[in-house]
Amino acid sequence: MRPTVHDIAAEAEVSLATVDRVLNNRPGVRKVTRDKVERAIATLGYIRDVAAANLAKSRSYPLIFILPEGENAFMRGLEAEVQSARARSAVERTDITILSVPAFDASALAEALDEARRREPAGVAVVAVEAPEVVAAVGRLRADGIAVVTLVSDLTGSERDHFAGVDNIAAGRTAGSLMRRFLGGRDGPVAIVAGSMLVRDHRDRLEGFSAAMNDSVAKRHLLPVVEGHDDPSEVEKLVQDLLVSHADLAGIYSLGAGNRGLIAALEKAGRQAEICAIAHELTPYSRAALVSGTIDALLNQDAGHEVRSAIRVLKARADGLSMIEAQERIRIDIFLKDNLPVEPA
Amino acid sequence: MRPTVHDIAAEAEVSLATVDRVLNNRPGVRKVTRDKVERAIATLGYIRDVAAANLAKSRSYPLIFILPEGENAFMRGLEAEVQSARARSAVERTDITILSVPAFDASALAEALDEARRREPAGVAVVAVEAPEVVAAVGRLRADGIAVVTLVSDLTGSERDHFAGVDNIAAGRTAGSLMRRFLGGRDGPVAIVAGSMLVRDHRDRLEGFSAAMNDSVAKRHLLPVVEGHDDPSEVEKLVQDLLVSHADLAGIYSLGAGNRGLIAALEKAGRQAEICAIAHELTPYSRAALVSGTIDALLNQDAGHEVRSAIRVLKARADGLSMIEAQERIRIDIFLKDNLPVEPA
DNA sequence: GAATTTTTGATGTACGTAAATCAAAAATGC
DNA sequence: GCATTTTTGATTTACGTACATCAAAAATTC
Numbered sequence: 001m002r003p004t005v006h007d008i009a010a011e012a013e014v015s016l017a018t019v020d021r022v023l024n025n026r027p028g029v030r031k032v033t034r035d036k037v038e039r040a041i042a043t044l045g046y047i048r049d050v051a052a053a054n055l056a057k058s059r060s061y062p063l064i065f066i067l068p069e070g071e072n073a074f075m076r077g078l079e080a081e082v083q084s085a086r087a088r089s090a091v092e093r094t095d096i097t098i099l100s101v102p103a104f105d106a107s108a109l110a111e112a113l114d115e116a117r118r119r120e121p122a123g124v125a126v127v128a129v130e131a132p133e134v135v136a137a138v139g140r141l142r143a144d145g146i147a148v149v150t151l152v153s154d155l156t157g158s159e160r161d162h163f164a165g166v167d168n169i170a171a172g173r174t175a176g177s178l179m180r181r182f183l184g185g186r187d188g189p190v191a192i193v194a195g196s197m198l199v200r201d202h203r204d205r206l207e208g209f210s211a212a213m214n215d216s217v218a219k220r221h222l223l224p225v226v227e228g229h230d231d232p233s234e235v236e237k238l239v240q241d242l243l244v245s246h247a248d249l250a251g252i253y254s255l256g257a258g259n260r261g262l263i264a265a266l267e268k269a270g271r272q273a274e275i276c277a278i279a280h281e282l283t284p285y286s287r288a289a290l291v292s293g294t295i296d297a298l299l300n301q302d303a304g305h306e307v308r309s310a311i312r313v314l315k316a317r318a319d320g321l322s323m324i325e326a327q328e329r330i331r332i333d334i335f336l337k338d339n340l341p342v343e344p345a
Numbered sequence: 346m347r348p349t350v351h352d353i354a355a356e357a358e359v360s361l362a363t364v365d366r367v368l369n370n371r372p373g374v375r376k377v378t379r380d381k382v383e384r385a386i387a388t389l390g391y392i393r394d395v396a397a398a399n400l401a402k403s404r405s406y407p408l409i410f411i412l413p414e415g416e417n418a419f420m421r422g423l424e425a426e427v428q429s430a431r432a433r434s435a436v437e438r439t440d441i442t443i444l445s446v447p448a449f450d451a452s453a454l455a456e457a458l459d460e461a462r463r464r465e466p467a468g469v470a471v472v473a474v475e476a477p478e479v480v481a482a483v484g485r486l487r488a489d490g491i492a493v494v495t496l497v498s499d500l501t502g503s504e505r506d507h508f509a510g511v512d513n514i515a516a517g518r519t520a521g522s523l524m525r526r527f528l529g530g531r532d533g534p535v536a537i538v539a540g541s542m543l544v545r546d547h548r549d550r551l552e553g554f555s556a557a558m559n560d561s562v563a564k565r566h567l568l569p570v571v572e573g574h575d576d577p578s579e580v581e582k583l584v585q586d587l588l589v590s591h592a593d594l595a596g597i598y599s600l601g602a603g604n605r606g607l608i609a610a611l612e613k614a615g616r617q618a619e620i621c622a623i624a625h626e627l628t629p630y631s632r633a634a635l636v637s638g639t640i641d642a643l644l645n646q647d648a649g650h651e652v653r654s655a656i657r658v659l660k661a662r663a664d665g666l667s668m669i670e671a672q673e674r675i676r677i678d679i680f681l682k683d684n685l686p687v688e689p690a
Numbered sequence: 691g692a693a694t695t696t697t698t699g700a701t702g703t704a705c706g707t708a709a710a711t712c713a714a715a716a717a718t719g720c
Numbered sequence: 721g722c723a724t725t726t727t728t729g730a731t732t733t734a735c736g737t738a739c740a741t742c743a744a745a746a747a748t749t750c
Contacts, residue, residue: 002435004736015699020738028697030747047435051396052736055705090347090392174683184529212683299684332684338519338557339644339677349706360729365708373727375717397706400735 176212188250195256235261521557540601580606
């Protein structure tokens with residue numbers, strides 16, 4: 001049987017009240033007594049039963065998630081993960097609210113952050129757009145003692161407590177490495193389609209990809225980046241133009257969303273077999289394209305992991321606890337059609 | 346505030362005792378009353394507070410993990426994960442014991458399973474070796490009502506409740522796909538180094554790899570499989586011989602352990618750059634070789650995920666509950682040097 | 691050594707559920 | 721309608737911790 005507070009009291013020959021004072025470092029305990037209790041804790045190997053403690057405290061963590069609106073499949077998947085975290089609220093003692101804001105809209109985001117602040121939550125998780133007013137809004141939250149975690153895309157120069165997302169420079173580098181190896185000795189330029197250079201994750205991926213491609217012994221020609229704003233129809237037009245103007249196109253790296261457009265353009269042109277396409281985020285659309293061979297490789301960040309990590313960090317910060325940095329790092333998944341996870345139900 | 350049993354009692358206009366009888370389906374409740382209570386549960390959206398329930402029950406789950414001995418780095422990593430699960434015992438109400446057995450030794454494993462049975466645990470997790478006596482021993486455990494989960498390598502024809510590991514046919518296929526693409530138009534045969542054909546995971550990987558390589562338009566010559574028994578020095582000799590007898594060797598697929606031998610042989614021969622090497626499991630050795638370029642890609646199964654999944658399934662089975670199949674599926678991770686996770690502390 | 695402050699003990703209640711007991715009420719059989 | 725069985729209620733204790741209160745004891749000050 002594992003030791004309880006009663007056992008510590010007996011071992012240290014003090015009362016239960018004193019043990020409680022030491023455990024929850026309340027004042028009014030002499031150093032010698034405190035040491036006696038701490039020794040008893042160490043010898044018995046006591047570990048506080050967090051379930052019982054939480055029950056007794058009946059503490060709860062009101063959290064707010066701010067996510068971009070729109071039909072971006074990855075973001076909708078992210079929202080679904082937040083919803084399923086809501087379903088676990090009972091167990092995890094969280095109380096999660098979702099606020100939706102237009103994508104790539106800094107002032108709307110700043111407003112949403114202020115709205116979140118008014119609701120006085122324990123913490124806020126936000127998919128950031130980089131802009132001074134957003135940084136300022138995050139600063140106001142932090143000044144109020146509200147924990148802030150950036151999700152998916154980080155916010156440079158802000159006082160956020162943590163970034164729950166992947167290392168996007170490394171992700172870009174990975175995409176570049178794969179592109180190089182998949183293309184092998186083939187000639188032809190490589191095109192890059194981004195969503196928007198307003199968000200940090202897209203800028204980072206571009207940086208990593210360019211570095212990896214230029215690293216190559218035989219440097220490959222990279223076409224200028226085009227921005228599709230994560231919108232499928234816009235992306236489709238852009239890719240269509242690229243295909244027309246570059247008959248010798250060897251590869252396309254899509255570092256943002258709107259991959260439905262990329263897939264449609266490639267398939268309509270009948271060039272899906274000859275062009276090596278690497279994209280981000282596993283969605284029903286990108287999965288189908290990977291299976292059919294239109295997309296050659298997908299990089300992915302596990303939205304579920306990110307949401308769970310964000311919640312863990314927000315709770316810890318709300319309690320003034322530290323987090324284990326390494327434990328909260330999100331992996332960059334590589335998917336080929338051969339190692340696809342099972343289809344979600 | 347979320348509803349409690351008291352709220353249900355009030356809503357259904359019955360006593361607390363009756364609510365308890367319904368919730369824990371104890372006998373002695375008329376159908377009409379039961380329905381009334383269930384309606385109250387539904388309308389209030391009551392969710393049982395598992396923390397409080399476990400506290401009240403003070404239930405614990407004695408579990409036994411049976412792992413192979415030896416210096417196999419992956420297995421030692423697996424053991425470390427089990428140890429860190431032991432550290433969480435308090436929170437998860439588990440009581441975990443580890444039994445070690447010689448690797449690839451069916452009779453020793455069968456004995457260990459019987460020893461586990463004598464200790465009357467709630468569940469057993471075992472890295473299986475395929476043999477009739479092992480199947481029989483698992484059968485005895487199941488007959489005693491003890492839950493059994495195979496870990497990493499499955500056991501054909503056994504009555505195990507679940508397999509906590511990756512789809513190794515898919516893993517082999519993934520390795521084959523990568524090998525094909527990385528080799529591109531290059532000539533030369535590909536060698537395969539296995540641990541032992543006695544374990545299911547190695548057989549499955551071989552099957553998948555062969556299939557993927559033969560799938561290719563230009564079929565590539567595969568050399569006959571050699572077995573290194575997951576032993577670094579044995580593997581080193583085997584690879585050395587392969588390098589000598591095949592000057593045009595294009596690739597090596599190491600589907601088992603003992604990768605230190607593979608790395609040493611390649612580097613001593615100075616052929617690490619020209620030969621495409623794909624191996625399994627991320628260990629300190631294989632990580633270093635991936636970074637230096639000796640190994641081109643690593644497939645990995647997350648030992649931590651496997652252990653946690655095994656524990657979840659064993660607990661659920663011990664309580665007679667079912668599990669969500671899809672949730673317990675373990676992913677096949679692909680690592681290039683670009684997307685390596687941070688070094689563990 | 692008396693007065694004051696600090697430290698410690700004893701005790702009770704609470705969190706939400708499980709589980710048991712015994713009495714009371716309701717339903718059933720004949 | 722009476723005896724019997726089944727169903728329900730009321731109440732209590734327990735799980736391990738948090739937190740509050742009040743009294744008692746010990747240490748400190750002057």
